[in-house]
Amino acid sequence: MMDVAREAGVSRAAVSKVIRDAYGVSPDMRKRVESAIERLGYRPSVAARAIRGSSFTIGFELHEIENPALSRILRGAAEGIEGTGYRLVIAPGDPEGQHAIDALVDLRVDGLVAIAPRATPAWLENLASRIPLVLVSRHDPSVNYDTVAGGxxxxxxxxxxxxxxxxxxxxxxxxxxxxxxxxxxxxxxxxxxxxxxxxxxxxxxxxxxxxxxxxxxxxxxxxxxxxxxxxxxxxxxxxxxxxxxxxxxxxxxxxxxxxxxxxxxxxxxxxxxxxxxxxxxxxxxGDDLGRRAVRLLLERINGRTAAKHEETELRLVVRGSTAPPRR
Amino acid sequence: MMDVAREAGVSRAAVSKVIRDAYGVSPDMRKRVESAIERLGYRPSVAARAIRGSSFTIGFELHEIENPALSRILRGAAEGIEGTGYRLVIAPGDPEGQHAIDALVDLRVDGLVAIAPRATPAWLENLASRIPLVLVSRHDPSVNYDTVAGGxxxxxxxxxxxxxxxxxxxxxxxxxxxxxxxxxxxxxxxxxxxxxxxxxxxxxxxxxxxxxxxxxxxxxxxxxxxxxxxxxxxxxxxxxxxxxxxxxxxxxxxxxxxxxxxxxxxxxxxxxxxxxxxxxxxxxxGDDLGRRAVRLLLERINGRTAAKHEETELRLVVRGSTAPPRR
Incomplete structure (x- = not known):
């Protein structure tokens, strides 16, 4: 911000005002700061963007980073976010998922996809009253968050x-x-x-x-x-x-x-x-679980408030690890 | 912040000042705001903490989320960060790693562990002049960042x-x-x-x-x-x-x-x-790659500036997939 202020020939406070879209910025001031931002290739940091309202980032709570089933869900989420202008960050973590979720909330993500298999509906409802939330692999009814699960x-x-x-x-x-x-x-x-x-x-x-x-x-x-x-x-x-x-x-x-x-x-x-x-x-x-979770979350970020529950397709795949018993 | 201001009976600007540790806050004001924060269980968001200087978060750029070799490095990093007070967030991404790294920098992480196999040393040196950086699985000499690799x-x-x-x-x-x-x-x-x-x-x-x-x-x-x-x-x-x-x-x-x-x-x-x-x-x-990367990064965050290069132990594990050729 200091570099931008110097480049624009204005105070740091003025730059901050423009970034925050604060009251009382003259059109001329705005133009000078925005040109300086462009010339310097300055990306308003998420700290500044968060003040304005959006980080364009979605958080994904993933308690088991080495579980390939969860990687498959994550791959679907990564595919689902492509071309939306949003980015994905993942917090690995504890089985309760609470520390990972706290970390993502603190980073001011715009919404959360969570698996958090041990989190209680009450805790999740409370969380969802503060931030758009979609739970994966849960079947419990919800008021403030969406769920997407397999059958x-x-x-x-x-x-x-x-x-x-x-x-x-x-x-x-x-x-x-x-x-x-x-x-x-x-x-x-x-x-x-x-x-x-x-x-x-x-x-x-x-x-x-x-x-x-x-x-x-x-x-x-x-x-x-x-x-x-x-x-x-x-x-x-x-x-x-x-x-x-x-x-x-x-x-x-x-x-x-x-x-x-x-x-x-x-x-x-x-x-x-x-x-x-x-x-x-x-x-x-599994990939469809991730894709749907991202789609539902973006709907919530864009204003939907009524809870949705979706289910993915299911099939049994029979291979060599099952056979009639010898005995 | 509005809730804290109401609870403390002060203005929102005053709460902001206390969180930012700004000049001109009376001890009484600080005490009122901090008590209100405690009573409400309010966690100063990273947006606020970033203004103060630290998000206590480390970013990990991971271009292939489904590669189990990278999961192994990530597990080591997750183990290495335990008990340090820092948290880990992961950005999945593009093979260049640049978008993922941008996302993490924008979120104001305190430092970065990256694999980014296609990023050039020049680009990395520039990045490292702005944020503590450790590269995994790279052997090129570096000035501003550390590297940790296997032999x-x-x-x-x-x-x-x-x-x-x-x-x-x-x-x-x-x-x-x-x-x-x-x-x-x-x-x-x-x-x-x-x-x-x-x-x-x-x-x-x-x-x-x-x-x-x-x-x-x-x-x-x-x-x-x-x-x-x-x-x-x-x-x-x-x-x-x-x-x-x-x-x-x-x-x-x-x-x-x-x-x-x-x-x-x-x-x-x-x-x-x-x-x-x-x-x-x-x-x-692989886990040691991740553990060492986190340790080196925390050293940098705590002030070390001279570049370090470390190598992990190596061994060949012979199993059934190799045998003398039939022909």
Whole structure:
């Protein structure tokens, strides 16, 4: 701002006034400052633009930076923002998502796309009263924010029916921590609910077995434990492809295959189709989740206030990691 | 700010003055405003903090959001920033990295970690005169910014010697676009140079074959073309694990194995050790690249101005994707 003031031959306060579009700037003053800004190639910083009202930046809260399912959503968001004049910044973070969201709000982004699987609706409603907000992979009803999700209930039931159709009767479910499935309406909670319900409908309550992992490497160790147990299941439904790959790691290391333990994931990330992995999984159109989230957010930034809920297309992709049980 | 002003019973201008730490604020006024801020749980936004001098945020330019090698560097950076009071925001972007870097500078981050493989040293020196800057995976000398890289020359030579030792004489190199290897001192340029030099040293100039890809799926199609060619190589050195996995996809789909086409990657991402992929690769301690980058950047933010260059540890990890050639 000092450089611009010097170039324009005015005070720094005058430059600030022009940038802030403040009252009491003469047309001549405005012209001098704007010409100086152009000559110097000065980009009014977001600090200044934020004072005027917009940073033309959208924030994306992404709690697991190495989860390829989330990368797929992010790729869709990056595609969706192209040509809109807005830019995307991502805050990685804590499972609650709150610190990451705080960081983005502090940077004065114009709106937020968040996954934040553990954030409560009450906290989100409060946040959404201050900034345009779209939640990804949530099914809970909302007043001040939009949600976009895959059909998690239907997807999980497709998985379970595929396994029952193959002849499996003892099916385990591998998911995240208790906290990660505690939030009603969250994707993982809905998938877990569908697993439990399908087991009950098929008279297999006694074989319900829910394994929980804190990290991806935990999924490997949990599977090793499972394979060593007295009466292991013949199939396992993992709540993310990333977990399923670690299950397959343990299965393959023992020289076992899909007739010993059939494995299903969720998300159809790029590696799922690799012949070395060949994972049966649900494709919930992850990129479309990201694209829709950005579109909904821009609608909100442009004035829409009524909440919208959208769902992406869904299909089961059957590959080599599932087969009829040997036993 | 209006809420704080109302709570404190002062003008909005007074609140602004306290936040900006401006001249002429009485101790009583400061106390009233600060108590109001505390009562309301108001976080002075970065717009305000940027005026005071710091956003306590570090920006990370990451041009390929789905490349697991870069995710590994990012994980290291996220670990390195823990407990420092700083936060990380990531801008995904264009291969030049310039738009992503602009976005971060506009948001008033306190410093930048960048990969930006196509940015020229001149452009980077200019950027670094305005903001603390650390470049990852660059070997070019610098005045105003730091660099941290793996030993790319040594790593690529380890790969080539391993393949020559196995008996391969016709070895192709798969890398990115011309632009991506044009920048002297860039990791991919250094790996390509080592490949060319080792082929020449071993009298195999006539078998030099450099394949280039614009996208990961290109790597698959390039390999299909290679396998269909009249006199295909017996080994392929890919400049990233992510490319190598797509090469393996094409090899496995044809029912071929490492004696038909041995494949080596670079980075030792998590999937490389999966029994379904079992990729020979170079581990350049990607997480340590990210951790060191953050440490160097915080040193710069705290006043260091002399440039530093650091290198991470390196090792070749031999797995099932390489074997002596069948022919």
């Amino acid at each position: 998690d209930d239907e997807g999980a039931r497709l998985v379970m029916r595929h396994l029952f159709d193959l002849g499996h009767r003892s099916i385990a479910h591998l998911t995240r921590s208790e906290e990660a499935t505690a939030q009603e309406g969250g994707a993982l909670a809905v998938r877990l609910g569908a697993y439990l319900d399908e087991m009950a409908r098929n008279g297999r309550e006694s074989r319900i077995q829910v394994l929980r992992t804190l990290s991806t490497s935990d999924a490997y160790h949990a599977t090793v434990g499972l394979l060593d147990s007295a009466d292991p299941p013949t199939a396992l439904f993992a709540s993310h492809d990333d977990l399923a790959f670690e299950v397959l790691r343990a299965v393959r290391e023992r020289g076992l295959d899909a007739s010993d333990l059939s494995v299903v994931g969720y998300d159809n990330v790029r590696f799922a189709s690799h012949p070395g992995l060949s994972l049966t999984t649900v494709d919930q159109s | 790319d020359d040594e790593g690529a030579r380890l790969v080539m010697r391993h393949l020559f030792d196995l008996g391969h004489r016709s070895i192709a190199h798969l890398t990115r676009s011309e632009e991506a290897t044009a920048q002297e001192g860039g990791a991919l340029a250094v790996r390509l140079g080592a490949y060319l030099d080792e082929m020449a040293r071993n009298g195999r100039e006539s078998r030099i074959q450099v394949l280039r890809t614009l996208s990961t799926s290109d790597a698959y199609h390039a390999t299909v073309g290679l396998l269909d060619s009249a006199d295909p190589p017996t080994a392929l050195f890919a400049s990233h694990d992510d490319l190598a996995f797509e090469v393996l996809r094409a090899v496995r789909e044809r029912g071929l194995d490492a004696s038909d086409l041995s494949v080596v990657g670079y980075d030792n991402v998590r999937f490389a050790s999966h029994p379904g992929l079992s990729l020979t690769t170079v581990d350049q301690s």
